[in-house]
Amino acid sequence: MSATALPDSAAEALGQSDASKRPTLLSFAERSSLAVRLTLSMIAGGLLCIALIWRVTFPQDQNVSELVAGLAALLVTVPVLTAAWDSLRRPSLHGMSDQLVALALLACWATGDLITAALLPIVMIIGHVLEERSLLGSREAIGALGRLVQSSARRVGADGQAEDVPTQALRIGDRILLHAGDRVPVDGVIREGAANLDTASLTGESVPIEVHAGAPIMAGSVNLDGSLVVEVTRIGDDTTLGKIVALMHEAEAAKPPVTRLLEAYSGHYMVLILLVAAGVWFATGSTAAMLAVLVASCPCALVLAAPATAVAAIAVAARHGILIKGSAFLEQLAEVSSVVFDKTGTVTTGKLNLVRLHAMPGVAEGEMMALAASLGNESNHPVSRALAGIVAPDLHLPLQDVREDRGLGMHARLGDDRIAMGRPALLASFGIVAHDMPEHDGPMVALSRGTRFLGWLMLADEPRAESFEALEDLRKLGLRRQILLTGDRAQVAQRIGRQLGIEDICADALPEQKMHRVLDEVRDGFKPMVIGDGINDSLALKAGAVGVAMGAQGTDVALASADLVLMTSDLRRLATCIRLSRRCRRTIHVNVAFGLGWTIILIVLAACGLLGAEGAIIAAVVHNFSTLVGMANSGRLLLFDETGPAPRSAGINARGAVPTAA
Numbered sequence: 001m002s003a004t005a006l007p008d009s010a011a012e013a014l015g016q017s018d019a020s021k022r023p024t025l026l027s028f029a030e031r032s033s034l035a036v037r038l039t040l041s042m043i044a045g046g047l048l049c050i051a052l053i054w055r056v057t058f059p060q061d062q063n064v065s066e067l068v069a070g071l072a073a074l075l076v077t078v079p080v081l082t083a084a085w086d087s088l089r090r091p092s093l094h095g096m097s098d099q100l101v102a103l104a105l106l107a108c109w110a111t112g113d114l115i116t117a118a119l120l121p122i123v124m125i126i127g128h129v130l131e132e133r134s135l136l137g138s139r140e141a142i143g144a145l146g147r148l149v150q151s152s153a154r155r156v157g158a159d160g161q162a163e164d165v166p167t168q169a170l171r172i173g174d175r176i177l178l179h180a181g182d183r184v185p186v187d188g189v190i191r192e193g194a195a196n197l198d199t200a201s202l203t204g205e206s207v208p209i210e211v212h213a214g215a216p217i218m219a220g221s222v223n224l225d226g227s228l229v230v231e232v233t234r235i236g237d238d239t240t241l242g243k244i245v246a247l248m249h250e251a252e253a254a255k256p257p258v259t260r261l262l263e264a265y266s267g268h269y270m271v272l273i274l275l276v277a278a279g280v281w282f283a284t285g286s287t288a289a290m291l292a293v294l295v296a297s298c299p300c301a302l303v304l305a306a307p308a309t310a311v312a313a314i315a316v317a318a319r320h321g322i323l324i325k326g327s328a329f330l331e332q333l334a335e336v337s338s339v340v341f342d343k344t345g346t347v348t349t350g351k352l353n354l355v356r357l358h359a360m361p362g363v364a365e366g367e368m369m370a371l372a373a374s375l376g377n378e379s380n381h382p383v384s385r386a387l388a389g390i391v392a393p394d395l396h397l398p399l400q401d402v403r404e405d406r407g408l409g410m411h412a413r414l415g416d417d418r419i420a421m422g423r424p425a426l427l428a429s430f431g432i433v434a435h436d437m438p439e440h441d442g443p444m445v446a447l448s449r450g451t452r453f454l455g456w457l458m459l460a461d462e463p464r465a466e467s468f469e470a471l472e473d474l475r476k477l478g479l480r481r482q483i484l485l486t487g488d489r490a491q492v493a494q495r496i497g498r499q500l501g502i503e504d505i506c507a508d509a510l511p512e513q514k515m516h517r518v519l520d521e522v523r524d525g526f527k528p529m530v531i532g533d534g535i536n537d538s539l540a541l542k543a544g545a546v547g548v549a550m551g552a553q554g555t556d557v558a559l560a561s562a563d564l565v566l567m568t569s570d571l572r573r574l575a576t577c578i579r580l581s582r583r584c585r586r587t588i589h590v591n592v593a594f595g596l597g598w599t600i601i602l603i604v605l606a607a608c609g610l611l612g613a614e615g616a617i618i619a620a621v622v623h624n625f626s627t628l629v630g631m632a633n634s635g636r637l638l639l640f641d642e643t644g645p646a647p648r649s650a651g652i653n654a655r656g657a658v659p660t661a662a
């Protein structure tokens with residue numbers, strides 16, 4: 001089996017000069033040697049036919065047919081022996097079948113059975129090529145992502161004229177022109193125009209999203225209508241698409257635990273098979289039976305069971321806008337036993353807005369707003385983002401030494417004054433008491449300047465439209481243990497919890513406390529899946545059995561600290577993840593059981609001599625058949641599809657699934 005590497009043009013466009021060095025399941029050398037072996041086995045097959053026809057037509061003249069058969073055998077024996085020799089030096093699971101076939105071949109030569117010596121490798125080589133073909137379906141799906149990279153772009157020059165340039169020539173800050181139907185070549189921000197974007201191939205989201213000036217735009221999406229002027233913000237490997245492609249390659253190279261287990265015992269297996277083969281030979285004296293045992297023992301069906309399934313599952317996940325960083329997480333996902341949600345930006349929209357301002361006597365509201373907006377402008381935190389927009393950008397104040405205290409808030413210097421905004425605890429660390437806390441059941445921050453407490457800013461935050469349905473779906477999958485984590489106040493957390501049906505709430509938590517809550521969960525024997533947006537929850541994401549980052553349209557923290565990334569902010573994808581991983585686990589189990597059962601039965605039949613005089617050839621054919629059945633079973637996973645519109649309960653807003661413009 002081999003890996004379809006990223007198409008060269010795509011790799012170049014992404015600026016990946018070392019695409020060929022990426023880790024894949026099979027190296028380039030192994031792939032090309034398979035092609036050579038296939039060609040040689042075709043020629044050998046032709047020669048073998050001639051030999052057989054000769055033998056039938058001129059039964060008295062055996063020498064010529066023996067000679068031709070010998071030539072055919074020689075053609076295929078040499079590559080098989082070199083492959084076996086290679087696999088001895090660089091042990092791999094799949095190499096084991098090369099070694100077994102090579103042994104069988106040597107035995108054929110020793111006993112002068114030239115027809116078998118030629119036919120056996122031909123059957124095995126053809127089988128392995130078929131294996132490779134059927135893996136291609138899955139690889140195709142992953143490779144398709146690479147092809148989303150557009151190789152040329154229309155750059156707007158200083159004179160306002162557009163010229164076609166290769167995508168690699170684009171630099172950050174360049175402006176490009178996108179017409180209707182164009183695929184977006186790089187990540188950027190829309191400067192002029194409006195359009196509907198099709199992001200389906202990236203996010204699995206079938207509803208096009210509407211974008212206007214100021215909105216971010218991702219490489220790989222398609223401009224359906226309208227003309228856009230886009231300013232380039234990320235190029236090459238740094239684009240979200242570039243990162244996805246890199247993630248996919250990592251995932252492909254990862255070995256599922258089942259495969260690692262098999263590898264650990266491969267030495268023992270080899271010894272066992274040799275003993276059985278030798279035993280059969282001593283007991284029966286039949287070379288045919290011994291050869292059949294060697295061939296029947298090739299563990300291909302077992303070896304391929306897990307990777308073929310994992311690759312298919314990862315491809316299917318990608319189609320749903322779910323990126324899985326390694327196949328190990330697929331198995332862990334299937335075993336998740338509790339779910340931990342972060343509040344802001346995860347179960348709520350994270351698009352907050354200022355609803356009320358509570359100024360201390362003698363404090364001007366305008367001053368508070370200007371200070372809050374200036375500090376807010378320096379952070380990605382949802383509260384800060386909301387506040388940044390409450391005054392026009394030209395009213396922002398010149399701040400110095402801007403700092404963010406994770407989970408607490410922001411502070412900076414303005415002239416001689418220290419200004420701070422965030423939780424009362426942050427102000428307390430500067431010796432300021434935030435008093436007169438108003439009644440409010442949404443997020444709220446305190447603001448201070450110098451030694452003076454200025455007042456409170458109150459914001460509103462609502463659960464996402466699809467949150468309840470998504471959580472209910474998880475509960476139906478048996479994940480009833482759900483926990484809400486937040487740095488926000490208990491009052492807000494409880495209201496949201498009630499709306500969503502979550503009882504277990506951990507409020508007022510700092511980032512480390514969120515992590516400890518997750519670690520407690522692990523210590524109590526649960527396997528928590530932690531879902532967050534990457535802001536003040538990356539520690540918790542790492543602590544979970546599986547960390548899921550949401551709506552990660554390029555946020556680096558999320559991509560770095562999560563094991564799983566959802567391209568959309570649609571919480572319903574979580575249940576999709578769980579269902580897919582459970583399907584994947586079942587498929588692997590079925591394949592392993594089938595491969596193991598089939599191989600053992602075949603070995604027993606071979607050892608008892610029940611496969612007859614041509615046992616080796618029969619074993620080879622049956623072996624290939626079993627491998628293909630397993631591969632076909634893995635391939636069935638590719639049919640998994642939940643991208644279509646999900647059945648919705650009444651009153652749920654269909655547009656709730658549109659990704660947030662981060």
Ligand SMILES: Nc1ncnc2c1ncn2[C@@H]1O[C@H](COP(=O)(O)OP(=O)(O)OP(=O)(O)O)[C@@H](O)[C@H]1O
Pocket residue numbers: 342343344345376379380381383384404405406407408409410421422423443444445485486487488489509510511535536537
């Ligand atoms: N950068 C910031 N700007 C303004 N306020 C902040 C900032 N960081 C933290 N805060 C304050 O600290 C509180 C806790 O923040 P934190 O991010 O831990 O929790 P959160 O906003 O409730 O989000 P989540 O539910 O995702 O944990 C916020 O409600 C806000 O009052």
Ligand SMILES: [Zn+2]
Pocket residue numbers: 097127128298300301623624627
């Ligand atoms: Zn095989």
